[in-house]
Amino acid sequence: MTIEVEDETGSKSNFKEIFDETPESISILPTGIEEEDGEQYIIYPEDSDTVRKLIRQSDLEISDIYSTEEGTILVLRSEELIIPTLWMAYTFTRDNWDQIKYAIDKISNHYSEQYNQEVKMSVEQERSDGTTTRLTYTGPPEGLDELSEGVAEIIDTEEENE
Numbered sequence: 001m002t003i004e005v006e007d008e009t010g011s012k013s014n015f016k017e018i019f020d021e022t023p024e025s026i027s028i029l030p031t032g033i034e035e036e037d038g039e040q041y042i043i044y045p046e047d048s049d050t051v052r053k054l055i056r057q058s059d060l061e062i063s064d065i066y067s068t069e070e071g072t073i074l075v076l077r078s079e080e081l082i083i084p085t086l087w088m089a090y091t092f093t094r095d096n097w098d099q100i101k102y103a104i105d106k107i108s109n110h111y112s113e114q115y116n117q118e119v120k121m122s123v124e125q126e127r128s129d130g131t132t133t134r135l136t137y138t139g140p141p142e143g144l145d146e147l148s149e150g151v152a153e154i155i156d157t158e159e160e161n162e
Contacts, residue, residue: 003150006134009124023063025092026100028052029085029124041072045082048075054110058103060096083111083121083144085134090126094155104148111141123147125154 028051032043055062093100111119121144122136135150137143 002138003146004134004136004138005150006136007131009132009134022089023087024089025061025063026055026089026103027063027087029087031082031084039072044073044075045084046075046077047082048084050110051084051086051107054106055103058099058106060099060103081111081115081117081119083107083119085122085124087124088126088151090128090155093125093151097152097155100151101148104151105145108142108144111144115141117141119144121147123151125151127154 028044028048030042030044034041034043052062088100107121118139119141120136120138122134124132124134126132133154135147135154137147137150139146
């Protein structure tokens with residue numbers, strides 16, 4: 001079990017290059033965007049719908065950062081388990097911490113019950129200054145809740161500095 005931390009990932013500026021605006025809540029990040037013959041394809045991992053449902057069951061509003069007007073949605077099928085990366089806006093995370101923690105626990109419980117293999121999941125957490133930090137967990141599914149501890153450290157540190 002390990003959490004890798006990468007500061008100043010630049011994901012917020014990447015949003016602005018691809019989409020009109022940066023989500024102000026929690027979102028599932030696409031794994032890629034491709035263009036072919038003038039058509040844009042937005043690619044998501046296979047388990048995106050599952051994670052989206054688990055987040056909604058936690059009473060959180062999830063922002064879809066795409067529209068079908070912007071491109072066609074493709075789902076990446078894979079033999080390995082790919083849990084989608086979550087984007088979480090600073091203010092939203094700070095104001096909805098209990099539900100965020102509950103959602104991450106729900107995701108952890110779901111994958112613990114369904115799979116007996118190593119998983120990898122990342123969270124892009126916005127900081128109060130607009131920069132982002134990527135937390136990536138790799139290990140058994142029951143350890144996914146370690147991500148919430150990493151997010152809490154970021155939010156707590158930011159609140160102390162305000």
